[in-house]
Amino acid sequence: MARLFYAVWPDPESARALAAHALRLAEETGGRPVREDQIHLTLAFLGDVSDARRAAALDAAKIRGRPFELSIDRTGAFRRAGVAWAGPSETPKGLLDLQAKVESRLRERGFELDERKFAPHVTLVRRTLRSAVATSIEPIPWRVGEFTLVRSETGTGRYSIEQRWKLER
Secondary structure (H helix, E strand, O other), X not given: OEEEEEEEOOOHHHHHHXXXXXXXXXXXXXXXXXXXXXXXXEEEEEEEEOHXXXXXXXXXXOOOOOOEEEEEEEEEEEOOOOEEEEEOOOOOXXXXXXXXXXXXXXXXXXXXXXXXXXXXXXXXXXXXXXXXOOEEEEEEEEEEOEEEEEEEEOXXXXXXXXXXXXXXX
């Protein structure tokens, strides 16, 4: 079994800027900042997937999409989950289209996904003691040119990219 999810990863400059915000938010909330190399935006969480179903998860990525620009310009919190996050105040059509295509293809292959509406965000702090105040931040530009299938190693906090797909013009 593998714990899998689809995600997009920031370029190094965007990751550094988001990591700096993570440190500030961790100080504000008393939480633990997410490491720079683990900062990502989840498109779809599959959960535990058997080796036999892994091929169906990979097949779901056979989609077309174009690169797009994302602007991370606000922070907030999911109090119940104990996390602080950053996200876009306006979600670009490219991100909505990519996420919808991935989700649709996964559902066609029998994957049960979260029924909640897609709320694009990047978790920056975990295990918060105090909730982060929702605020606007200086926009962090992020060019999305690919998406990935990622394996999460339960208990270790490590991620490994199973496969990458380029978004073509």
